[in-house]
Each structure stands twice: as C-alpha cells, then as structure tokens.
Amino acid sequence: xxxxxxxxxKILNANDQLAxxxxxxxxxxxxxxxxxxxxxxAGKTSLILRTIEALAPRLRLAVIEGDTAxxxxxxDKVTAxxxxxxxxxxxxxxxxxxxxxxxxLPQFDLAQIDLLIVENVGNLICPASFKLGTHxxxxxxxxxxxxxxxxxxPGIYRGVDALIxxxxxxxxxxxxxxxxxRRGVEMLNPGLVTFPLSCKTGEGLAAxxxxxxxxxxxGKQA
Amino acid sequence: xxxxxxxxxKILNANDQLAxxxxxxxxxxxxxxxxxxxxxxAGKTSLILRTIEALAPRLRLAVIEGDTAxxxxxxDKVTAxxxxxxxxxxxxxxxxxxxxxxxxLPQFDLAQIDLLIVENVGNLICPASFKLGTHxxxxxxxxxxxxxxxxxxPGIYRGVDALIxxxxxxxxxxxxxxxxxRRGVEMLNPGLVTFPLSCKTGEGLAAxxxxxxxxxxxGKQA
Numbered sequence: 001x002x003x004x005x006x007x008x009x010k011i012l013n014a015n016d017q018l019a020x021x022x023x024x025x026x027x028x029x030x031x032x033x034x035x036x037x038x039x040x041x042a043g044k045t046s047l048i049l050r051t052i053e054a055l056a057p058r059l060r061l062a063v064i065e066g067d068t069a070x071x072x073x074x075x076d077k078v079t080a081x082x083x084x085x086x087x088x089x090x091x092x093x094x095x096x097x098x099x100x101x102x103x104x105l106p107q108f109d110l111a112q113i114d115l116l117i118v119e120n121v122g123n124l125i126c127p128a129s130f131k132l133g134t135h136x137x138x139x140x141x142x143x144x145x146x147x148x149x150x151x152x153x154p155g156i157y158r159g160v161d162a163l164i165x166x167x168x169x170x171x172x173x174x175x176x177x178x179x180x181x182r183r184g185v186e187m188l189n190p191g192l193v194t195f196p197l198s199c200k201t202g203e204g205l206a207a208x209x210x211x212x213x214x215x216x217x218x219g220k221q222a
Numbered sequence: 223x224x225x226x227x228x229x230x231x232k233i234l235n236a237n238d239q240l241a242x243x244x245x246x247x248x249x250x251x252x253x254x255x256x257x258x259x260x261x262x263x264a265g266k267t268s269l270i271l272r273t274i275e276a277l278a279p280r281l282r283l284a285v286i287e288g289d290t291a292x293x294x295x296x297x298d299k300v301t302a303x304x305x306x307x308x309x310x311x312x313x314x315x316x317x318x319x320x321x322x323x324x325x326x327l328p329q330f331d332l333a334q335i336d337l338l339i340v341e342n343v344g345n346l347i348c349p350a351s352f353k354l355g356t357h358x359x360x361x362x363x364x365x366x367x368x369x370x371x372x373x374x375x376p377g378i379y380r381g382v383d384a385l386i387x388x389x390x391x392x393x394x395x396x397x398x399x400x401x402x403x404r405r406g407v408e409m410l411n412p413g414l415v416t417f418p419l420s421c422k423t424g425e426g427l428a429a430x431x432x433x434x435x436x437x438x439x440x441g442k443q444a
Contacts, residue, residue, distance in 0.1 A: 040261040040346045040375060041367025068347055071373050092377055094316060094347040122374070123347060124262045125290055125316040144366035144389065145263025151293050152344070153262060155314055167366065173395055174422075200396075 015130055018098035022105065022133025029110035032219035033118065034212070035096075035132050037156060038140035039149075040122030043166040045074045046199035047140060047208075048117055052081050054209035059114040059216060064088060064104050066096040066121045074119060084108060095126040098133055115216045124149070128156040135219050136161040143167040147177045150184030157188040162195070164208060169198040237352055240320035244327065244355025251332035254441035255340060256434070257318075257354050259378060260362035261371075262344030265388040267296045268421035269362060269430075270339055274303050276431035281336040281438060286310060286326050288318040288343045296341060306330060317348040320355055337438045346371070350378040357441050358383040365389040369399045372406030379410040384417070386430060391420040 026033050038044050045065075052061055063085040065075040070089045078085040086107040088100045096118070108116070118134055120127045139160040141149055144167060150157045157163075163185060171178075178196075185192055193211065197204030248255050260266050267287075274283055285307040287297040292311045300307040308329040310322045318340070330338070340356055342349045361382040363371055366389055372379045379385075385407060393400075400418075407414055415433065419426030 039263065039344070040371055041364070067374060069374055069376050073370055073373060092347070094345070121347070122261070123316070123345060125314070125343070125345060126348070142263070142366070144364070144392065148295055149262055151295060152289060152291055154291050170366065170392065170395060173392060 015098045018102060019131035019133040022098055022102050023135065025105065026110070026116070026133065026135075029113070030220050031110050031113045031116050032216040033116040033132075033134040034136045034138055034215075035118045035120055035127075035134040036138050036140065037120050037124075037127050037160065038122060038142070039124045039145060042122070042140045042142035042145065043199050044119045044122070044140060045077060047164065047166065048119060049077060049081065050199050050202070050205055051117065051209055051212065052078070052083055054205065055115065055213055056081070056083065059213065060112055062086075062108050062113045062116050064101070064116065064118045066090060066100070066119055068092055068094065068121055084113075090121060094121060094123050095130050096120050096132060097130040101132040101134075114220065115212075124153040124156050128159050136215060138162045138164065140164045140166050141181070143170045143176050144174050146175075147181040148184070150181065150188055154188050157185055157192075160189065160192070162193045162211065163189075165194065165196040166199055168196050168204065169201050237320045240324060241353035241355040244320055244324050245357065247327065248332070248338070248355065248357075251335070252442050253332050253335045253338050254438040255338040255354075255356040255358075256437075257340045257342055257349075257356040257359045258362065259342050259346075259349050259359060259382065260344060260364070261346045261367060264344070264362045264364035264367065265421050266341045266344070266362060267299060269386065269388065270296075270341060271299060271303065272421050272424070272427055273339065273431055273434065274300070274305055276427065277337065277435055278303070278305065281435065282334055284308075284330050284335045284338050286323070286338065286340045288312060288322070288341055290314055290316065290343055306335075312343060316343060316345050317352050318342050318354060319352040323354040323356075336442065337434075346375040346378050350381050358437060360384045360386065362386045362388050363403070365392045365398050366396050368397075369403040370406070372403065372410055376410050379407055379414075382411065382414070384415045384433065385411075387416065387418040388421055390418050390426065391423050 195208040
C-alpha cells in the first residue's frame with residue numbers, strides 16, 4: 001500500500017501564519033506597529049527620526065532596523081535619540097519576514113512600548129510579499145526617484161495603508177508630474193491616504209505624525 | 223545495496239552555466255553587452271537615452287528593458303529614438319536572470335548589433351546574484367539616495383565593473399559627502415572606475431560614453 005504524501009505548506013502561508021501570531025502578541029502587549037517600505041535612499045531613516053522628534057514626547061517608541069549588511073548606521077541614529085532599537089541583519093536577504101520579526105520582538109520590553117516602527121530593507125519589490133505582523137504598512141516614495149514608480153512597481157503600491165511622498169523640497173529641481181504620479185497610485189490603491197512632505201525642511205510632517213498618532217491610539221484601544 | 227543519490231546543481235550554478243553560454247553566443251556574433259543595475263529611480267533609463275544620443279552615430283545599439291510589471295514606459299522611450307528594444311516582464315520577480323536574457327536574445331538580429339545595453343530591474347540587492355552573460359556590469363548610484371549606500375548594500379558594489387554617480391546636479395540641494403561615499407566604494411571594490419555625471423545637464427557624460435565605446439570596441443576585437 002502506497003504511503004500518503006504529506007504536502008508541506010508553501011512558504012508564504014507559513015509566513016502569514018507567523019505574522020498573525022506576531023500581531024496577537026503585539027495586541028496583547030498594547031503595542032501598535034508599522035512596517036515602513038521604500039527603495040534605497042527614499043528617506044526611511046530620516047522619516048523615523050522626524051517621527052521620533054514629533055511623537056516621543058507623547059508616545060513610548062521603539063524601532064527595528066532591517067539591513068542586508070551588518071552595519072548599524074541607522075540603528076545608531078535612533079539610539080542616539082534615546083529610543084530603543086534592534087537591528088535585524090538579513091544576511092544578504094532582500095526583505096524582512098515574520099520569522100525575523102518574531103526573533104526581534106523579545107529584545108524589547110513590549111509593556112513599555114506604545115508604537116513600534118519597523119524599517120524594512122530598501123527594496124520596492126520583495127518586502128511586499130512578506131507580512132510581518134505589523135498593523136499598518138507605509139510606503140515612502142521619493143520625488144527624485146521620478147513620477148513613474150507606481151506604474152513600474154505596482155505590487156508594492158497595492159498593498160500599503162498609507163503613502164508618503166518625501167523630498168518635496170526637490171520638486172523645483174527635478175521633473176516630477178504630481179498628477180501623473182497620483183493617477184498611478186489611485187489606479188492601484190483607490191483612496192490611499194497620502195502625505196507629501198519633506199524630512200529636510202519639515203514641511204508637511206505634522207499631517208503624517210498626526211495621522212500616525214491617531215492610528216496608534218485607536219490601535220491600542222481596539 | 224542503497225541507490226546512489228544524484229544531487230542536482232543549485233540554481234545559481236545553473237544560472238552561471240547559462241550565462242556563460244549566453245556570452246559565447248554574443249561573442250560569436252560580435253556583440254558587446256552591459257548589464258545596468260541601480261535602485262528604482264536612480265536614472266537607468268535616462269543614462270541609456272543619453273548613451274544612445276552619444277554613441278548611436280558610431281555604434282549599432284540595442285536595448286533590453288527588464289521590468290517587474292507589464293508596462294513599456296522605458297522600452298517606448300528607446301524605440302522612439304529608433305533603437306531596437308525588447309522588454310522582459312519578470313512577472314513580479316525582482317531581478318533578471320540568464321534564462322530571461324537567453325529568451326530575449328533571439329528577438330534581435332545579433333549580426334546587426336555592436337553594443338547591447340540591458341536595463342535590469344530597479345533593485346540594489348537581488349540582481350547582484352544573477353549573472354546574465356553580459357561582458358560588463360555597471361552600477362548607478364544616485365546623489366539624492368545618500369552617501370551611505372555602499373555601506374548598506376555592499377554586495378552589489380563588490381561585483382560591478384564600473385560605477386556611475388548620477389544626479390550630481392542635485393549636490394547643492396542634498397547632504398552628500400562624496401569622500402565618505404568613495405571611501406565606502408574603495409573598501410568594497412578597490413580601484414573601481416567611477417563616473418560622476420548628470421543625465422539632466424549632461425555634465426560628466428563624455429567620460430562615461432568614451433569609456434563604454436572603448437570597452438565595446440576592445441570587446442569586439444577580443
């Protein structure tokens with residue numbers, strides 16, 4: 001009689017299952033978490049530092065830095081501001097996943113955190129396929145990257161809960177058709193909440209930090 | 223007596239083998255090929271259009287455009303200049319590989335091409351692991367991405383034959399320490415030939431196109 005073959009679950013489903021467990025753990029501790037995605041150099045760390053500046057007086061923050069290489073450049077900037085940070089080295093991998101996130105969580109005292117910010121690896125493709133267990137996913141587009149990115153990287157635009165358009169201070173110096181960009185976004189993710197801002201000048205930041213604070217407080221109550 | 227287990231080759235070796243065959247095919251036809259890597263929005267297409275402008279009068283060019291989505295935005299810009307272009311849709315994949323490159327080659331009359339330019343998918347991580355069979359790999363860094371990219375994405379800097387630093391026209395408007403950037407590059411890839419330039423203003427382009435033309439002519443003679 002032939003043996004039954006057991007088919008193991010495919011990797012994405014296993015990841016989703018673990019992400020679900022991670023979120024339950026965060027919820028139990030009253031931690032609201034966001035996952036920040038962007039291409040390299042779009043301003044993930046700058047946004048996190050600006051967000052710390054605005055929200056640290058009212059919320060207890062913590063940060064997870066995802067990097068492909070064992071350099072602590074970004075994590076050092078966060079801890080220099082007195083905010084606990086954990087770095088995940090992916091060992092060359094192009095994205096964070098739920099296992100890595102699960103491994104990082106015990107490094108924090110979750111009872112002492114209101115808002116956990118995760119900086120994913122700089123990549124507009126792979127991180128879109130791996131949930132971590134965070135409550136919201138935020139994408140940063142950057143003006144000097146050009147206005148055609150929604151059309152060329154649709155997968156990542158489809159799955160996010162908020163969009164930041166960073167480096168608006170460079171709009172006078174680069175070709176960037178805001179209407180064309182926004183039409184692309186609207187096609188992929190209708191009604192997506194969007195924050196044009198400049199981490200350099202600070203313009204537009206209050207709308208973003210206001211939205212995030214609101215989301216975190218509502219998340220904690222839920 | 224136990225059966226011998228045949229261990230199949232791991233994917234990267236299979237890819238390398240195919241890349242080797244692709245290069246033999248290009249050499250037999252007298253085609254010199256380059257593979258352009260960069261993060262999204264660093265200026266791959268802009269560089270290709272500027273390179274066409276400079277070299278089309280003297281070399282017969284062709285372009286392969288790698289995209290994760292079925293949009294022909296970049297390929298259309300190339301064909302509008304009278305240069306044959308083939309688009310590879312990776313179907314969401316984050317890089318080109320030797321199989322995709324092999325599939326694209328028969329779309330051209332190779333006997334009519336001196337220089338084949340491949341624009342890889344916008345990604346600073348995954349494309350570094352997959353050879354195509356091109357003769358040189360060129361990386362574009364972009365000034366607004368910031369000066370810490372060699373430290374954070376070392377894998378891609380290690381494997382390239384030339385480096386372009388694009389958008390130098392934005393140097394007055396963004397923080398970018400050129401010495402810090404170059405020290406990072408030198409550590410990973412000593413002596414790497416580097417071309418700071420601006421596809422917008424044209425400054426610095428002649429050094430790049432001169433180097434490429436020379437490399438293509440030498441490659442054809444070899």
